[in-house]
Amino acid sequence: MPSAISVMRKCVLVLLLAWGPVAWAALPIQHWRQPSGAHVYLVESRSIPMVDVHVDFDAGGRRDPPGQTGLASATASMTGKGLLPIGGEPALDENQLGEAWADLGAGFGGDAGSDRMSFSLRSLTDPALLDRALHLAARQLGEPAFPDHVWQRDRQRWAASIREANTRPGTVASRAYHAAVYGGHPYGADVTEASLGAIGVDDMRRFFRAHVLPCRAKVSVVGNVDRAQADAIVTRMLARLAQGQGDCAALPPVPEVPPLASPFTRAIPFQSAQAHVLIGQPGYKRSDPDYFPLLVGNYILGGGGLVSRLSTEVREKRGLSYGAYSYFSPGLHAGAFTVGLQTRPDQAAEAVQVAKGVVARFVAEGPTPDELKAAKDYLIGGFPLRIDSNRNLLDNVASIAWNNLPLDYLDTWTAQVAKVSAEDVRAAMARKLQPERMVTVTVGAAPP
Numbered sequence: 001m002p003s004a005i006s007v008m009r010k011c012v013l014v015l016l017l018a019w020g021p022v023a024w025a026a027l028p029i030q031h032w033r034q035p036s037g038a039h040v041y042l043v044e045s046r047s048i049p050m051v052d053v054h055v056d057f058d059a060g061g062r063r064d065p066p067g068q069t070g071l072a073s074a075t076a077s078m079t080g081k082g083l084l085p086i087g088g089e090p091a092l093d094e095n096q097l098g099e100a101w102a103d104l105g106a107g108f109g110g111d112a113g114s115d116r117m118s119f120s121l122r123s124l125t126d127p128a129l130l131d132r133a134l135h136l137a138a139r140q141l142g143e144p145a146f147p148d149h150v151w152q153r154d155r156q157r158w159a160a161s162i163r164e165a166n167t168r169p170g171t172v173a174s175r176a177y178h179a180a181v182y183g184g185h186p187y188g189a190d191v192t193e194a195s196l197g198a199i200g201v202d203d204m205r206r207f208f209r210a211h212v213l214p215c216r217a218k219v220s221v222v223g224n225v226d227r228a229q230a231d232a233i234v235t236r237m238l239a240r241l242a243q244g245q246g247d248c249a250a251l252p253p254v255p256e257v258p259p260l261a262s263p264f265t266r267a268i269p270f271q272s273a274q275a276h277v278l279i280g281q282p283g284y285k286r287s288d289p290d291y292f293p294l295l296v297g298n299y300i301l302g303g304g305g306l307v308s309r310l311s312t313e314v315r316e317k318r319g320l321s322y323g324a325y326s327y328f329s330p331g332l333h334a335g336a337f338t339v340g341l342q343t344r345p346d347q348a349a350e351a352v353q354v355a356k357g358v359v360a361r362f363v364a365e366g367p368t369p370d371e372l373k374a375a376k377d378y379l380i381g382g383f384p385l386r387i388d389s390n391r392n393l394l395d396n397v398a399s400i401a402w403n404n405l406p407l408d409y410l411d412t413w414t415a416q417v418a419k420v421s422a423e424d425v426r427a428a429m430a431r432k433l434q435p436e437r438m439v440t441v442t443v444g445a446a447p448p
Helices: 004-018 071-078 094-104 127-142 148-165 169-182 193-197 201-211 227-238 291-303 309-316 345-365 369-381 390-402 409-418 422-432
Strands: 030-033 039-044 050-057 107-112 117-124 218-223 264-268 275-284 324-328 335-343 439-443
Touching: 030 227, 039 227, 039 390, 050 127, 050 227, 050 390, 071 107, 071 117, 071 148, 071 201, 094 127, 107 127, 117 127, 127 227, 148 193, 148 201, 169 264, 169 275, 169 335, 169 439, 218 227, 218 390, 275 291, 275 345, 291 309, 291 324, 291 345, 291 369, 291 409, 291 422, 309 324, 309 335, 309 345, 324 345, 335 345, 345 422, 345 439, 369 409, 369 422, 390 409
Parallel strands: 039 218, 264 439
Antiparallel strands: 030 039, 050 117, 050 218, 107 117, 275 335, 275 439, 324 335
8 A cells, every 4th residue: 555655745746747738639538328327528638647537417506496405515515524334334424534535645526516516536547546546436426424413513604604695795796686687597596594494414315316326427537547447437436326227217307597578677775885786687508509609709798807898998998897797607508698897886877887888789789800809819829728737628528528519629619719700799699688688786886
C-alpha cells in the first residue's frame, strides 16, 4: 500500500503537470452503452496520470415533489455524510469518510442543480490508488447512510443561511424574479425553511432509490485511460446501485416553462444603498438550434462585460451603474434570459428604461458588422480555454452527454461560431425574446 508521503509526492507532480496545456485537437469522444443501460462518454487524455469521472442522473430540482423544494440538493449532499455497514464492511461516519478520501489523495462528491444530480470522482491512475478510490466511490454512491442526526444539524444550518440571505436585497430580487419568470415551473421554486422542514431522511432514501440507477446514468470519463479501462471504472462505480438491464421505466414528464402572456413589474421596498434590477423572461432549451446565434448575440448585448451594448449605454454613456449584463440559462426546459444591474435608488427608473430600450433595439436591429466580428473573434480565440484542463474538458463532455449533443460538438464549435451572421443573430433574438412582455423586478428603488 502506498505511504501517505508517496501519495503526496504524486499529487505534487500532478499539480505541476496540470499547469501545462492539454492538447485539445483531435480528441475524439467515444460513446457506448453498458448492459446496465448506463451511457459512457470517454475522452482519452494522456497528459497527466489522472482520471476524472462525472456521473449524471435525471434527479435535479425539477424532480422535487411539491412542498419539498430542496430534496434533490439535500439528498446529493447527504450521500457524503456516512456509509452503511454492508457486506461485512464497516460503517463510516462523515469524518471517517472524509479521512478515507484524504488518505487516498482523491476526491468524490455529489450535488444537484435544476436538471441533474451529479457525482464526480478525481483520482490518480496509479493502479493501487485507483482501485481503492473506485471501491470507496462505489460504496458512497451505492450505500449512503443518510444519518438523521446529521440531517437535523445540516437542516438547521441551511435554514439559518436562508434567513441570513433574506436580509440581502440581491436574494430578495432573485426570488421574486424567478417566481415571476417561471410561473410555477420547478425552475422558479426556492428552498425555504418550510420546504426544508418537510424533508426527512426517509424521503431522501426513496428519492435516491427511484432516480439513482445505472440505467439512468450518463457517465463522462476524461483521463489517462483507454476504453476498456473506462468501461471497467464505470462498472465498478455503479456496481452497488440497484441493478437492472437496459431501459428504466420512464420518469413522469415535467411540464415546460409557460411563456409570459403580458409584462409584469414588481417594485419591492428595501433599505439598501443600491437598487437591484432584474429584467427578463423564459429563454430557450439547450437543445435549441438557435444556440450559437444566441451565444454570439448575447455576448454583444450583455455577456461581453465592459464592451457589451448594455454596459456601454448604461455605464459608459450615462453613469447609471458600474455594470449591466445579460445571460441565457438554457436547460432541459427554457431557462431564463436575464438582464441585471445595480444602481442608485433614485436612478432605478431611468436605468430600467435605458436597459429595456437597449434590448428592444438589439432584438429589432441585430448587431453591427464590427460588433459581430469582435464577438466572434473573442469567442473563437477563447475556445482553447474552455478545454485547457481535464476538468474543463470533463465539463464539456458531460454537457454533450447530458444534452445529447453531437459527438463532434467540440471539433465543430469554432466553425459553428464563425458561420453565424448578423441576420442569424437578429432572427434568433427575435424568435426568443419579446421585449414588450418581460418581467421587471426592482428591489430598493426610490418611490416615484
